[in-house]
Amino acid sequence: MGLPVDPGGVQPARGAALGWRGRERLLALAFVGPAMLVMLGIVLYPFVYNVYLSLTDMGLYTFRHPSLQSPLWKNYAEVLGHRELYVVFVKTVAWTGVNVLFHVAIGLFLAVLLNQPIRGRTLFRVLLILPWAMPQYISALTWKGMFNYEWGVVNHLLQQVGLAAVPWSTDPFWAFLAPLITNIWLGFPFMMIIALGGLQSIPQVVYESASVDGAGSVRRFFSITLPMLKPVLAPAVMLGTIWTFNNLNVIWLVSNGGEPSDKTHILVSYVYKAAFTYYRYGYAAAFSMILFLILFALVWMQTRLGRATEASW
Amino acid sequence: MSGGPGIRVPAPSPAALRRRRRARRAQALRLGLTYAVLAVVAAAAVFPILQIVNISLRPADQFAATSLRLVPTNATLQAYRTILFEKDFPRWLLNSLIVSLATTIIGVALASTAGYAFSRLRFPLRRAGMMLFLVSQMFPATLLLLPLFIMMRRLALLDSFAGVIIAYVVTALPFCVWTMKGYYDTIPRDLEEAARVDGTSDLGSFWRVTLPLASPALAITGLFSFMTGWSEFMVARVVISSKQLFTLPLGLENLTSTFATEWANYAAGSFLVCLPVVVLFVILSRFLVGGLTLGGVKG
C-alpha cells in the first residue's frame, strides 16, 4: 500500500456522480444530522424558556402569573450583587480543579498499572469500578456516616495511626474536604475506564522503539503515553470539569445541604438553596444563566489553550 | 526481556549473570510494588461498598451504627428477600434494562457516526456543532426541571419510556460524540483511505475499517450511555409518575422518606443494582484490554 493517497483526488468506481467534496458534505449531514437534531430539539426549548424566566419576577406570590422585571436585568443584578457569590465562586473553582486533577491522576495511574499483563488484573479492575457502579445517593450518605466525629471509620483510622480526630462536620475546612474526598472516590473509576480504553490506541511498537532508545518508564509515560492519550482524555477532562462544576448531589448529601452553617457550598448548591427554598424561580433562572456563562468562558478558554499548543480539534 | 528460554547462550559470564539476576530482582520488586499499590487502592474503593452491604444486613432499618464490625450483629438477609419478592424489583429491573439498553444503542449509533464526521470530514459549522454538544452540558440539570416538564408535557412524552430515553440520549451524547471523535483521531487515516482505493465505499470503509478499530471507544461510550440510563433519577422522577414504568433508581428512591427510610432495603437494592453494571463492564472489558485493536496493528 505504498501508493500516495490524496483524499481530494481519489475517484473510486462507485458513487462517482458526486465529487469527494460533495460526498463529504452528504456523509457529514447523514452522520451528524440525527444527533444534532435530537440535541437541538431537546436543549433549545429549556434554554429559551430559562432565558425568559430569568427576566421575570416568578416567585411564590407571582407563581401563576409572572411579569417581566423592571429593569429587565434585575435578577442578574441581584445575583452579581451578592458579595458571598465571589467566595463561593472561588470554592467552586477549587472544588472543580482538585476533583478533576485527582480523578485524572488516580485514574491514569491505575490504568497504566492495570494495562500490564499481571495476574488478577480482571479482579482488580472489577473492584476498582465498584464506586462508579454503586448508586450515588447511598454511597454519598455512607461516606457522610464514615466522617462522623465519634463513630466514623475515618477518624477511627486516624486515631489508630496516632493522629487527632478531625471535626469533619463542624469545621468549615474539613466539612468541605469531606465531600471532596467522597467525590474523588466516586469519580476516579470512570477516568480509569477511559484511560484504559485510550491506552489501547497506542501501538506497542512505539514503546518498543522507545525501550531500544533506553527511555525509562517514567519518561516513556510522559513522552509517549500522556501525549498519545490526549485525544481520548481531553474530552473526558473537559466534560468532567463541566459536570464537577455543576455537581449538586455529592456536596449536598455529604454536607447535608451546606453544613456547618452554609459554609460548604459550591455555586450550584448555593443557588439551589437560596432560590428554591424560597420559590424564587426567576432568580434561580438568572443564576443558572450566569453559571452557564462562567462555564462557557472556562471551556472556551480551555479549548483556545488546547488549540494554541496543538490542533486537537 | 532478554534471553528467552528457547535461546541457547553458551556459558554466560559471571558479570552477565549478576546483571540478569539484578534485573530480575528489580522486576520482582516492581511487580510487588504494583500489587501493593493496587491492593491499597482497591481496599479504599471497596470499603465503603462493604459498609453499604453491612447496612443491608442490619435488622430494623438502621443506617448508622456505632460499631465498625464488618458483619453486623443479628445479620439477616431479610432485606434481599423483601426487595426481590415483596417490592416491584423485577419490574424496575426490566424497565431499567429497556431504558438503558435503548439509550445505549441509540446513543452509540448516533455518537459513532457523528464522531466520525467530526473527526474525518470537513463541513460548514463543524466546530459550532461540536461546541453545541459541549454547551448543552453547561446548564445544571437540577435548575431546568420545570422547563423540561413543560416541554415533555407538550410533546406528550410524560409518563413514557420514550420521554426518558430521549432525555438520556441527549445527556449521554455530548460525552459519547467527543470521545468517539477523539478516538477516531488516533486511528491512522491511511487505513481507510487504502480501503477506499481498493474500491470500498465511504460508508463501507467507515463500517468495516474504522469502526472495528474504535472498539475501545465504543466500549467506553456504550458503558457510559448505559450508566446514564441506569443511574439517573432526577429526570426520571419528572417524566415518570406511573409505578409500572418505574426504573430501578426511581424504585429505590421510593424507599426513602424524610425520617423513615427503609435503609436495609435501600442498601440491598443498591447492591443488586450495581451487579449488572459490573457484569456489563466485564463483558466490555475485552475491548479495553490490549491486543485486539490498534495496539496490535503495527505501523
Added chain:
Amino acid sequence: MRHATALLALAALALGLAACGGGHGPMKLFIWEQMDPKEQVLLDAHLETYLAGRTDLLVERVHYETEALRTQFQNAALAGGGPELIYGPGDQVGPFSIMGLIDPLEGLFAPAMLDSFNPESLIRLARPGESEAHLWALPDQVGNHLILCFNKKLIPDAPKDFAELIEMAQQHTADTDGDGRIDHYGLVFNQKEPFWLVPFLGAFGGWVMDEAGRPTLDTPAMARALAYLRELRAVHGIIPRECDYDMAEALFKEGKAAFLINGPWSWQGYIDAGVDLGLAPLPPIPETGRYPTPMVSAKGYSLNANARGAEREEALRLMAYLTGEAAQVDLARELGVIPSRKAAGAQAESLHPLVAASRAQILHGRAMPVVPEMRAIWDVTRPELQAVLGGGKDPARAAADMQRRALAKIAEMKGE
C-alpha cells in the same frame, strides 16, 4: 456488526412499544404522598377496600420524599397537570395555596361532615389580599410532634422535670468498655435541626413568629434555649459532641442511649429493634417551670386546582373516605397516631398503647405555623443552631443574626 443492526432494530421496537399504550379504560386518579413506609401500606389497604368491586376506577399512589413532593407538585401543577390529590404535612398547604395550586375545600363538603373533624386539625389560611380564611386540607391525623422516648430497661420511670432527666442521664453516660471514649449517652436527639430546638424555645417562653407571621427570633428566650442545649453537653455532659438524626437512632436502637427525643413516625421502629420503649411528655424545665413545646401539625389531603369534572368529583369522594372514621380508626390502631375526627379520636386511647402518652405531649405542644415564612425560619435557625452547638458562637448573637437574616429572606421571598 450484524449484532449491532439487530440491536438497533430492538431499540426501535422498544421505542415503538413505549410510544403505544394509553387508550380508554376506567378513570384513573393519582395520589402523591410523602408518607412513612407503614402509612403507605395502610393507604394501599384502604384503597383496596375502597376500590373492591369497582371496575370504573383506578387509583395510583405515588410516593415522594417531602421536598421532592413539593418541587414535583409545583412543576406539574404549574404546567397544568399533576395528581388529583396530594398528601402531606400541614405546612405545605401554605405555599401551595398562595401559588394557586390547590383549591379551597370548605364549599365542597357538607358542613356537618366538616364539623365531625376536630376544629384544631383543620388548616385554615387566608390568601394574600383576602381577609377570609379558607380550608386547604382534610387531615387524617394530627401530631407529628416530638416527645421524650426512653429505654425502660435503663429508665424505669419517666423523670418529673428536666433537672431529674439530666441527673438520670448522667448516670447512663459512661465509657463501658474502658477504651477512654464515652460509648453510652444519657440523651440523644438530632442536634442539627431546629425542629428539635423549638420545644426548648417554648419552654423559655419564646416562639418562632407572632400571629401576623413576623419572625420573633431575637429574644432572650431564643438565646437561653440555645445556651441550654449547649449546656447539656458543656456542663452536664449528657449528649454526644455531634449527633445527627441517624446517629441518634443508631444509639437508641443499640441500647446505648437512655433518652431520645423523636416523633411518632419513629416509635414502631424502636419496638421492632427490640427496645422496651417508654414515652412521656418532655418534662418541664425548672428554671421557668414551663413544659417544652414541640410543634404539632396535621397531615392530610389537598385538592389539585387542575382537577376538573368527573375526576374532581371522584377525588373528593375518595378524600372523604381516606379521612373517614373507619380509615382513621385503622391508622390509630396500627400506628398509634391521633385521629382528626372527633368520633375516632374519642376511642383512640383504647386502640393503641402509645396514644395516651402521645396525647399527653400534644397538650403541651403548639401548632406549627403553615405560612410560607416558616421556611425562612427553618433556613436561618439551622446554621445558627449549628454554630452555637458546634462552633461556640455566642447564643445572643446567634439569636440576633437569626432575626436579621429571617427578615431579609422573607423580603426576598416576597419579591421586595
